[in-house]
Amino acid sequence: MKLLRVGAPGAERPALLTGDDVLLDLSGLTRDIDADFLAGGGADRVRAALRSGELRPIEPAAELPYGSRLGAPVARPGKVVCVGLNYREHAAESGMDVPEEPVVFFKASNTVVGPEDEVLIPRGSVKTDYEVELAVVIGSQARYLESPRDSRRHIAGYAISNDVSEREFQLERGGQWVKGKSCETFNPLGPWLVTPDEVGDPQALGLRLWVNGELRQNSTTADMIFDVDHLVWYLSQFMVLDPGDVINTGTPQGVALGLPGRPYLREGDVMELEIDRLGRQRQTAGQA
Structure with a gap:
């Protein structure tokens, strides 16, 4: 998986980039990609959410990583x-x-x-x-x-x-x-x-x-x-x-x-x- 943070400095949103270049919002699972996320099995939670289809694209759907600042x-x-x-x-x-x-x-x-x-x-x-x-x-x-x-x-x-x-x-x-x-x-x-x-x-x-x-x-x-x-x-x-x-x-x-x-x-x-x-x-x- 490719985990990333998108947005202005201090206001980044956690996200997942899929193999189809779709940027999925992870803010419903975690406030950030940080020590707590990593220590708490965050990657496993993301995989489970991805399999269940509960992750939604960051709006607008066409917003890909290089169209917005990456933290x-x-x-x-x-x-x-x-x-x-x-x-x-x-x-x-x-x-x-x-x-x-x-x-x-x-x-x-x-x-x-x-x-x-x-x-x-x-x-x-x-x-x-x-x-x-x-x-x-x-x-x-x-x-x-x-x-x-x-x-x-x-x-x-x-x-x-x-x-x-x-x-x-x-x-x-x-x-x-x-x-x-x-x-x-x-x-x-x-x-x-x-x-x-x-x-x-x-x-x-x-x-x-x-x-x-x-x-x-x-x-x-x-x-x-x-x-x-x-x-x-x-x-x-x-x-x-x-x-x-x-x-x-x-x-x-x-x-x-x-x-x-x-x-x-x-x-x-x-x-x-x-x-x-x-x-x-x-x-x-x-x-x-």
């Missing part, structure tokens, strides 16, 4: 946990060794915006960068999992994430990476949350990113150093993962930091991102 498919997460240097080719282009354990950092949860919302370049920034990533959304609490084999039952679904980064803030200003990761609008998410049954193997997904029509990133999740199951298990040893939490699983090669001339984002640049079976995003860079 992030999950209401503000409790936390956004990020994994750095998790693709072999990206580690190589960064001139860094392949890590022996996942590199973990956080983004502020209020960085999460809709998949087509404007991305704001911070004031004074000249090194704002893009990163297409597979996002994992947690569906049930995970703590001290016994092994990576236990991870899948805690995953609600997957989405596209743009882990926008300011490289000077991240690497040249001292302290932790969080400073270069938590500027406003720095985590477009969506267009929808796709449930695991529709995604299949999360390690067999192509992911791509264009800037102004130029293909910059083109790889596959098979290049991950630590796979999705390992990451969920690993993180659960250090923190409690709660429903609605988002894990950004790392980015492949092709970021501006690793390219000749370092073509960082400038005002007016257009980013387009896609991951197999997860849809497509598009953002324009503006100025804060």
Whole structure:
């Protein structure tokens, strides 16, 4: 299933996009797609309502997702946990060794915006960068999992994430990476949350990113150093993962930091991102 949220910021309506591109209203089942919905078996309730025919199209019936603003498919997460240097080719282009354990950092949860919302370049920034990533959304609490084999039952679904980064803030200003990761609008998410049954193997997904029509990133999740199951298990040893939490699983090669001339984002640049079976995003860079 494809779960999404449609509407103006702060007034999004929960919805389901069917295989026939019909947008069904979920507001009779839940007030939002959030931690309570995910923890309370919301996806199962949606499936039951879909089978019974009780879901109705959002009016007007012709209103499809790209005819209206999409919010992030999950209401503000409790936390956004990020994994750095998790693709072999990206580690190589960064001139860094392949890590022996996942590199973990956080983004502020209020960085999460809709998949087509404007991305704001911070004031004074000249090194704002893009990163297409597979996002994992947690569906049930995970703590001290016994092994990576236990991870899948805690995953609600997957989405596209743009882990926008300011490289000077991240690497040249001292302290932790969080400073270069938590500027406003720095985590477009969506267009929808796709449930695991529709995604299949999360390690067999192509992911791509264009800037102004130029293909910059083109790889596959098979290049991950630590796979999705390992990451969920690993993180659960250090923190409690709660429903609605988002894990950004790392980015492949092709970021501006690793390219000749370092073509960082400038005002007016257009980013387009896609991951197999997860849809497509598009953002324009503006100025804060």
